Amino acid sequence: MPSSMLESPEGAPGLAESFLPPLGNRWLHTQTVAERARKATPAVPEQERDLLVAAAWLHDIGYAPELRDTGFRQLDGARHLETLGATSRLVRLVAHHSGAAYEAEQRGLSAHLAVYEREDSALLDALIYSDMTTGPAGQRLAFDEHIDEIPRPVRAG
Template sequence: MKQAHELAANLLQESLPRRWAHTQGVAACARRLAVAVEGEASLLEAAAVLHDIGYAPPLVATGFHPLDGARYLRDAQVIDSRVVRLVANHSFALLEAEERHLHTELASEFPLLDDTLLVDALVYCDMTTTPDGESATSEERVAEILCRYGADSVVGRFIRRAAPEIHASVARVRAAADAAGVML
């Protein structure tokens, strides 16, 4: 866990301070969900703190941060392969990969995990945290992304397609958290 935090801080803290604030908020959300993910808390937190490292200037290769970050983790770091796959596939990245014509690469290099709760938990953490690291609803977050990137951009097209799945993931995590007695 410490390795993941140090790596993300080294890559994001100075060069992308707002992205670092978001990352810290996503990791804090993951810590709040620890009980709900039954034994996978450290895995979720590691993926949460690493999910956006692909934005770091030294790692940008394709311009698609889930793929760039996951390739770096796979090739240059000693990180659990499940964390790498979560980073690669966070927040319905396969849908954005389609928009970028990178679906085949992402899907073949980093297959989606079968653990739906863990995948959903990372979606929840990312999509209920603002760029400044504050809590938001998934509806607010989707609207913010659309506003920031524009509805007709690659990200805008992706987020409109992904929105129903994002909201469904968030609802599943809220239900699991309620069942585990976790206040979100």
């Protein structure tokens, strides 16, 4: 799939739908995150709005069992997008969404995540906002409520 297609309104949802529906609530979560991102597009420059929505659709594809390598969804999803020829920016957004650096540290995977530069941008902030205010079954949550629901990973090693 060409990288431009991955960032299109049709391509990103289609790719997400090819992996996530069997995961039940994860698919509901992803659909709501994408909708919240669409509503958050005024927070980012116009030329980045499609990228925000695409990243929202694809942010959790790393949960798919067939993409699982490290068990760290951000990294597994980013690596898969990379194999598909996704733009570096889309790959990096997926790699760094929603506290990825902290989770990577807990899992002993910081060096692997560091391969993908983290940007400091309104785009990443909008993606994180969209994800962190959506519960695991697609319900809307306050940020603090979402943090309380996140399972704490066991440190590798």
